[in-house]
Amino acid sequence: MRLLMSPTYDVVVAGGGPAGAATALRLARAGHTVAVLERSHFEHPRVGETLAPSIQPLLRTLGLWSRFVAAGHLPSWGTRSLWSGAGEHSHLTSAYGSGWHVDRRTFDRMLFDAAGDAGASTCLGCSLSSCSYDGMWQLTCSDGGRLTARVLIDATGRSAAVGRSLGARRIPFDRLVGITARWSGVDVTDEHYLLIEAAAHGWWYTAPLAHNAMIAMLITDADICRRHHLSSPMAWTTDLNQTSATSARLHHKIAGVASSPRVCSAASQRLIRSRDLRPWLTVGDAALAVDPISGSGVPRALRTAEAAAETATRLLSHPSDAADLITQYESDRNTECTTYLTTRASYYNAAAHHPTPFWTRRRTPVPRVVEYG
């Protein structure tokens, strides 16, 4: 762990996941002084393991492709689905050859360390506890340390903790949760693909992981999870047994019931600020968190990191242009949000519908253009 070296920075980034680490890395390479504060020590497993082939050019741009390949992640040859019928999508037709099944803890830690190697001050086990603005950001960390910064970036993921503390509000698009179990000691030699299957209470996702592990996840709505006790091992397994391809895949490979499925939020949302021209930005899930069906969370986080780093650089060099720069940045995020909602509607409208609340809620017309803020 590198300690914070100075009390004053051009930019402080709260959150060291993919979005925060990539933003800090870009800013440090551009010659700015930057600190990134990460609440965890990357000690717990993280969800979001399947990376689309489009991750490759993004990692190449960051200069991290060979480091990524050396980490031994599994190539993903494509997606099989039971969605609107049986389907297969092969990544072999992609310009980048394959997607990837990654250990997210290893992947996220690699990005965080790369930000430190690029010159960012990094701090683990440290979150931002308070912030105020008097021409500079005055920041207090959870360990009591104090920092000042010219620009502040919220990369705290779905919680958008910093933005919300500054008065921005979340527009929720759903209340999705993922209910996950993992198994180790599984032979995944022939399993290098993602399987998605529509079911009564939501949809199932199964994928292999490095080191002979496998993950299965039910994506449903929080209220449906509660009503049907879907996080209990018994109900989760019963739901799994009602699937066809998913249960066949797991029963073929795994003996026994999942011990304790873990619930995490997968809610999609947009964080909006209104007429707040202080120099702070949101990046990654903090700005726009998307339904995992889009499979685009991590590539999106790395793409918005590029936009955030560029805007932060301009805020540092032309502070008097803050109104235009922030308005443009937010407008671009609104455009992304509209595209996301349109894509999400097309995915769910194409699914074979079960006559259950999860699916009837999702029979929606394609949304109109979103203009928030």
Ligand SMILES: Cc1cc2nc3c(=O)[nH]c(=O)nc-3n(C[C@H](O)[C@H](O)[C@H](O)COP(=O)(O)OP(=O)(O)OC[C@H]3O[C@@H](n4cnc5c(N)ncnc54)[C@H](O)[C@@H]3O)c2cc1C
């Ligand atoms: C169930 C599920 C399945 C998914 N599957 C996929 C998938 O297959 N493929 C894909 O590409 N994407 C997937 N995603 C989405 C993907 O995980 C996210 O889009 C991606 O992690 C966003 O990166 P981020 O850096 O914005 O946020 P995060 O990854 O959430 O990182 C935020 C970081 O901020 C830290 N933090 C939080 N609060 C504070 C604080 N106050 N101070 C300091 N640090 C803080 C956290 O510890 C964390 O490290 C999935 C998401 C879910 C929920």
